[in-house]
Amino acid sequence: MNFITNYYTTKFGELWEKSLFDLVEEAIRGVLVESRLDIREIKAIFFANMLAGVLENNLHSPAKIAEILGVNIPIYRVEAACASGGVAFNMAKHYLDSNPNSTVLVVGGEKMTDYSPEETTQALAGAASGEEQEAGLTFPGLYAMMANYYLNKYHYTEENLAYVSVKNHFHGSLNDKAHFRNKITIDNVLKSAYVAWPLKVLDSSPISDGSSALLLSNEKRIVNKSKKSVPVLSSQLINDSISLKSRKSIDQILATEIAANKAFSEAGIKRNDINVAEVHDCFSIGEILAMEDIGFWKKGLGGAMIKEGLTIYGRNSGLCVNTSGGLKAAGHPIGATGVKQIGEIYLQLTGQADNRQVRNPKYGLAHNVGGSGGTAVVTILGKQS
Amino acid sequence: MIGIYSYGFYIPKLRITTKEIARVWGKDETDVINSLGILEKTVAGVDEDALTMAYEASSMALDDFSEDRKEIKTVFFGSETPPYAVNPAATILAEFLHIDKNYLAYDAEFACRGASTAMITTFGLLQSGMTRYGLVAASDKGVAKPHDPLEYTAASGAVGLLLGKKDLLLELVDFTSFSSDTPDFWRREGIRYPSHGGRFSGKPSYFYHIQQSVKMLLEKTQLTPHHFSFAVFHMPNNKFPQVVARSMGFSKDQIEKSLTAAYLGNSYNASGLMGLAAILEKAQENQLILFSTYGSGAGSDSFIFRVTKNINKRRKMFSKAVIDKKYVGYAGYLKNLETI
Secondary structure (H helix, E strand, O other): OOEEEEEEEOOOEOOOOOOHHHHHHHHHHHHHHHHOOOHHHOOEEEEEOOOHHHHHOOOOHHHHHHHHHOOOOOEEEEOEOEOHHHHHHHHHHHHHHOOOOOEEEEEEEEOOOOOOHHHHHHHHHHHOOHHHHHOOOOHHHHHHHHHHHHHHHHOOOHHHHHHHHHHHHHHHOOOOOOOOOOOOOHHHHHHOOEEEOOEEHHHEOOOOEEEEEEEEEOOHHHHHHHOOOEEEEEEEEEEOOOOHHHOOOOOOOHHHHHHHHHHHHHHOOOHHHEEEEEOOOOEHHHHHHHHHHHOOOOOOOHHHHHHHOOOOOOOOOOOEEOOOOHHHHHOOOHHHHHHHHHHHHHHHHOOOOHHHOOOOOOEEEEEEEEOOOOEEEEEEEEOOO | OOEEEEEEEEOOOEEEEHHHHHHHHOOOHHHHHHHHOOOEEEEOOOOOOHHHHHHHHHHHHHOOOOOOHHHEEEEEEEOOOOOOOOOOHHHHHHHHOOOOOOOEEEEEOEOEOHHHHHHHHHHHHHHHOOOOEEEEEEEEEOOOOOOOHHHHOEOEEEEEEEEEOOOOOEEEEEEEEEEEEEOOEEOOOOOOOOEEOHHHHHHHHHHHHHHHHHHHHHHHHOOOHHHOOEEEEOOOOOOHHHHHHHHOOOOHHHHHHHOOHHHHOEOHHHHHHHHHHHHHOOOOOOOEEEEEOOEOEEEEEEEEEEEOOOHHHHOOOHHHHHOOOEEOOHHHHHHHOOOO
């Protein structure tokens, strides 16, 4: 069995004084300090990042990390758009499956705020198909098409989407590492400017800097040393077509559905066993689709269910979603997000989530998506052992 | 005692509204106005530039000066849009103002703060006795790339200041300067339009430098915000000065009358000084004014002035000049800026 033993995240936000590798180094050293492990006890590092090559001509990052840490171990850079973090974790888990008595480090980081919105939007569009890019589609545009189709098909309005952002900003106000700590109202969301109709500024996750790191181990000594370890019950990665138009349906991320089915099957638990989940709300519609595709809610009911407010911290309904603030409020430094999601579940399951601690969670799930659904990773963690 | 002897200003006649610019680019004007607080801005005519405007403003300042103009031994031109990259506007200005040739002249560039740095230099030269009077012109014809958010704010205008040692309008109580290497806004040689760092031009740039220079000045003088009748800040838009004022404990009443950006836009070197000209229309003897500039790149100069009895005879009618205006549409705006 593989365990997450420690977690550290930098603040997410507009961190102008920090470069990408300042942030990555902070996250790596932070998790090592938390764990009281020496870097020499780490057998491999998995680094998740999407845009360093595009935005700052910064490639060959494994060697950069090796230089910063002064190590000679395998370091793997993983890129899968916004799912980079989840995929890096998945690869790390498989590495441990074939390497007993090992401890590895998973770190995701992104530096985005040094560039204009036009530069980052264009860079992010690299996760769309060539045809989509040539048509001038951006990610707000792609998710707007998904939102528009969903709202029309199931007879919801923009107001239904707004409940996602309001909930996640409330959670962000409880998370001192979140990019946005302000609470917002439905009215704020509905009055915010359109980015790509029907999605507005407050339906959309921000451009953020940040880095998060986890330690993953199957070494008994290390797992026991931690005193706060949680078992990784499953990590499933599924890909689907990059083009939105080639998917089975545009109001569903099929890769999520398949990955979730496999994850629950491997973990041997049911949907209603999950008490805390971090799902991919790159746009408000993303959370609603995720809740349906993972199987927490029936298809088409998401728009109504979100209004019930059952997944807000404090409702104690049995499932709390995106206590970190989600991508919307915690921020979305691309490569870090998937790692942060798993880290947040780890914090919840080990009772370290401070003033957003859900009462006695037994199982948690993290869901990370790349692009408009070309990649999905679902990870299930169990209670602290 | 050193300080400001007299002042003048020039506000171009033409205006373009935020509504008109937003209409062209398909934006909701309410969103833009809520974000920047600017309803309309000045547009310099096709035959106007930083030099012609500086001349108008300086002439107004010299209307109050009855001594021989050869007593003005320093002429400094603060602008980020001078007519030449190499060739001083200061000498052309001095020539047209009939200031004799026995003067020190230069053009000062530090984004929006060139003029205020020139003010500090002049104060030093006055203090040293090198001159009894010094002219500082702050003037810009702001241009922005079409469709860039700067288009709503970049405006034109000029303020002329005659600095001196006696019979002053505003006595200088003290000043500070704070600078750092912070690249928030720039224009490379040969490039027509400036570039900027978006949100980076906020917290680590405008706010940080103004807050530091004002904090240092208040500590130096042992004064607190409540001592001041007016606080005037550089206005890249109409929101930033309000936020920075509030962050340092200044009230709405103290800054309200200086917020000229709402209806004139940001005339760069003349921006804060326009706010100063606006409040001088209302200022009374013995009132204290805090005046703080900001220039990208970056730095802030902060000054404390005390109003003297001469305000009653040297006050200029600002609000009357503001309402002498004529609107142009977007095409007319581009034509006057020689973009088309």
